[in-house]
Amino acid sequence: MILSSLAPQTSFSDRTRRIVLEPPEARAIVSLGARDLDACLPWGGLPRGGLHEILGEGAWGWAYALAGRALAERRGEMLLLGPPSPLGAYPPGLVRFGIAPERVLIAEAKAENDRLWTLEESLRSGCFAVVVAVVDSRDLTASRRLHLAAEAGQSMALLLCRAGGASAALTRWEVFPVAGNGNTYWRVSLQRCRGGRSADFIAGWDHDALRLYPTALLGD
Amino acid sequence: MTRFVSIQLPFWATDRLGWAPDRRAALLTKEGTTLLLAGVTPAAARAGLRPGQRLADALAAFPDLPVEAFDAEASALALTRLAARCRRWSPLTAPDGEGALLLDVTGVAGLFGGEEGLMADIAAAFTGFNLHYRIALADTPGAAWAWAGFGAGGILPVGSLRQMLAPLPVAALRLAPEILAGLHRLGLRQIGALLDQPRAPLANRFGREIVARLDTVLGRVPQPVRWQVPTVAYRERTPFVEPIGTRESVEAALTHLLARLIDRLTAAGLGVRRLIFTLERVDGSRQDFTIGTAQAERDPRVLARLFRDPLDGLDPGFGIEAARLEAVETAEFLRRQPGLDGRAAASDRLAPLLDRLRQRLGENSVYRLSPQQSHWPEAAVRRADPLTPVPLFTAIPPPRPMQLYAPPHPIEGDGTGYFIWRNRRHSIRHAEGPERIAPEWWRTPDRPARDYWRVEDTAGGRYWLFQSRPQDRPGPWFLHGVFP
Numbered sequence: 001m002i003l004s005s006l007a008p009q010t011s012f013s014d015r016t017r018r019i020v021l022e023p024p025e026a027r028a029i030v031s032l033g034a035r036d037l038d039a040c041l042p043w044g045g046l047p048r049g050g051l052h053e054i055l056g057e058g059a060w061g062w063a064y065a066l067a068g069r070a071l072a073e074r075r076g077e078m079l080l081l082g083p084p085s086p087l088g089a090y091p092p093g094l095v096r097f098g099i100a101p102e103r104v105l106i107a108e109a110k111a112e113n114d115r116l117w118t119l120e121e122s123l124r125s126g127c128f129a130v131v132v133a134v135v136d137s138r139d140l141t142a143s144r145r146l147h148l149a150a151e152a153g154q155s156m157a158l159l160l161c162r163a164g165g166a167s168a169a170l171t172r173w174e175v176f177p178v179a180g181n182g183n184t185y186w187r188v189s190l191q192r193c194r195g196g197r198s199a200d201f202i203a204g205w206d207h208d209a210l211r212l213y214p215t216a217l218l219g220d
Numbered sequence: 221m222t223r224f225v226s227i228q229l230p231f232w233a234t235d236r237l238g239w240a241p242d243r244r245a246a247l248l249t250k251e252g253t254t255l256l257l258a259g260v261t262p263a264a265a266r267a268g269l270r271p272g273q274r275l276a277d278a279l280a281a282f283p284d285l286p287v288e289a290f291d292a293e294a295s296a297l298a299l300t301r302l303a304a305r306c307r308r309w310s311p312l313t314a315p316d317g318e319g320a321l322l323l324d325v326t327g328v329a330g331l332f333g334g335e336e337g338l339m340a341d342i343a344a345a346f347t348g349f350n351l352h353y354r355i356a357l358a359d360t361p362g363a364a365w366a367w368a369g370f371g372a373g374g375i376l377p378v379g380s381l382r383q384m385l386a387p388l389p390v391a392a393l394r395l396a397p398e399i400l401a402g403l404h405r406l407g408l409r410q411i412g413a414l415l416d417q418p419r420a421p422l423a424n425r426f427g428r429e430i431v432a433r434l435d436t437v438l439g440r441v442p443q444p445v446r447w448q449v450p451t452v453a454y455r456e457r458t459p460f461v462e463p464i465g466t467r468e469s470v471e472a473a474l475t476h477l478l479a480r481l482i483d484r485l486t487a488a489g490l491g492v493r494r495l496i497f498t499l500e501r502v503d504g505s506r507q508d509f510t511i512g513t514a515q516a517e518r519d520p521r522v523l524a525r526l527f528r529d530p531l532d533g534l535d536p537g538f539g540i541e542a543a544r545l546e547a548v549e550t551a552e553f554l555r556r557q558p559g560l561d562g563r564a565a566a567s568d569r570l571a572p573l574l575d576r577l578r579q580r581l582g583e584n585s586v587y588r589l590s591p592q593q594s595h596w597p598e599a600a601v602r603r604a605d606p607l608t609p610v611p612l613f614t615a616i617p618p619p620r621p622m623q624l625y626a627p628p629h630p631i632e633g634d635g636t637g638y639f640i641w642r643n644r645r646h647s648i649r650h651a652e653g654p655e656r657i658a659p660e661w662w663r664t665p666d667r668p669a670r671d672y673w674r675v676e677d678t679a680g681g682r683y684w685l686f687q688s689r690p691q692d693r694p695g696p697w698f699l700h701g702v703f704p
């Protein structure tokens with residue numbers, strides 16, 4: 001390719017170089033959209049297959065933001081899993097995260113066992129790039145099984161749960177919405193991260209560029 | 221030379237129901253607003269009642285005539301089943317109109333000891349069915365029908381059509397009523413008289429149909445007949461030497477039956493949509509397990525896996541002596557081509573996964589949301605089948621919430637700096653709006669318009685509120701959705 005003979009780093013942004021020189025399927029890391037945020041994570045972004053947990057009032061928004069980043073970088077579909085009382089997902093609102101509603105599948109399961117079974121089957125099958133699930137209970141064995149299934153199927157699992165506890169997730173986030181003149185801002189706390197340190201920051205979602213950007217990196 | 225048998229059942233409608241022939245009764249049908257007789261018993265026919273008469277006239281003659289409604293569909297269905305039974309004498313059978321059957325017996329007579337033997341066999345069978353019948357054997361279907369209905373019945377020798385049919389009335393040709401009326405007016409009452417006429421003026425006067433019918437009845441032109449297609453049942457059964465009872469042995473039997481059934485389906489180019497696995501116990505009772513798939517499926521591993529959950533309810537009782545597998549619903553199997561790199565496409569994996577999810581969670585638990593042409597927020601999406609692709613959503617310029625509550629939650633507020641939702645007070649810090657959304661006046665004219673606001677409270681929560689405005693006056697406030 002002609003491009004490789006041009007002066008490399010200065011002419012192109014990192015993102016363009018990644019798209020041009022690496023085929024999409026080979027990229028194993030999903031960038032959060034900003035270098036400072038990526039630096040908080042030991043992998044330089046989120047790995048393609050793995051389990052992540054999200055708590056707090058802003059959990060849904062953060063989950064959609066991460067899902068939007070994952071779907072932006074990879075062809076794939078998203079599964080939303082939750083209890084039957086209306087999940088309330090509204091596709092025109094999902095569009096603002098870059099999640100095309102025709103790529104979203106919704107599954108409802110009343111019993112917790114059914115939900116966990118569905119989660120494991122969908123993750124292991126590899127049909128979805130991202131699975132967002134509402135899970136009430138959790139224990140170490142179950143989360144380990146789910147993480148292995150997510151790695152086997154190379155799907156990103158985002159679990160919305162209530163309380164903390166021992167788990168085999170790669171990261172655990174606690175998210176609260178923060179006032180910001182009507183724009184989308186959260187106070188995000190990376191509570192635990194496998195192989196990395198915890199972090200605290202305030203990040204916003206840019207609905208046009210479809211990426212996260214940090215506004216303040218708070219000390220931990 | 222082709223040979224056909226026509227079996228006429230003049231009292232099929234009442235014989236099918238098992239009515240005694242010496243009981244005077246009739247079946248009713250409704251044509252427009254008049255009630256007509258659709259079928260009569262032989263006793264009623266002897267008394268002068270005919271199908272097509274008005275009920276009022278019949279009741280005038282016999283005031284206490286027992287009548288019942290006529291179920292045309294059930295009658296036609298029973299006739300097709302009877303045509304299937306007639307496959308004993310010929311592989312090609314078909315119902316012929318509303319009360320007759322047609323069999324193609326070319327070359328069959330030798331199996332029954334000649335044509336007389338064949339007719340005797342048919343007559344004995346229909347007598348055993350307790351049906352009134354008239355049978356005839358002739359060279360063409362039309363001739364057989366005419367001879368059975370209007371002639372003496374029996375065998376018409378080969379080549380004798382013209383002279384045997386000549387004395388029959390023209391109604392035996394099964395022409396339209398207006399043509400028959402026209403022929404009667406001209407004085408042409410018998411088929412022989414009709415055959416003596418020159419063809420061209422007949423065709424001019426009554427249309428080509430009459431000439432074509434004469435040709436087919438006399439055998440000059442072959443008559444195409446729609447023969448009944450036998451329905452193939454994809455069913456496999458295996459009895460066991462000794463009664464079994466363990467889950468492993470049941471699964472082994474299932475695998476064995478699946479292999480046999482799928483071989484047959486593959487040969488026919490079909491895939492399975494619904495399978496029923498039946499276990500017959502030694503005491504005569506049965507246990508059924510049913511699975512369904514969204515697309516025609518033929519992979520034995522996928523189908524066996526779908527049975528895993530239902531087989532948890534296995535109850536062998538005193539022992540299972542036979543197992544049966546039936547594909548009650550099949551569909552054409554479309555071969556799916558794998559991608560160039562050899563991996564199956566993601567959509568291929570999706571269909572079996574959806575089958576498993578729907579089997580466990582329920583048919584309606586997995587769906588997509590499909591856009592609707594509506595600016596009214598609740599009506600903008602609708603549930604759709606997960607496997608069909610949904611149309612693309614067009615982007616909506618004003619921001620919409622990521623979660624919508626249906627129905628909207630009522631809140632307390634008066635449009636100033638606070639609102640109370642779920643017993644918590646939220647102080648409004650920032651608000652954008654109003655965005656007026658009026659309902660679709662052609663669909664729901666009575667619904668009030670809504671003024672939508674995107675508000676942010678001091679704690680950072682972002683909500684989509686609206687105030688309904690009936691007749692443009694301020695109304696109650698609601699919370700419709702949550703922004704990220």
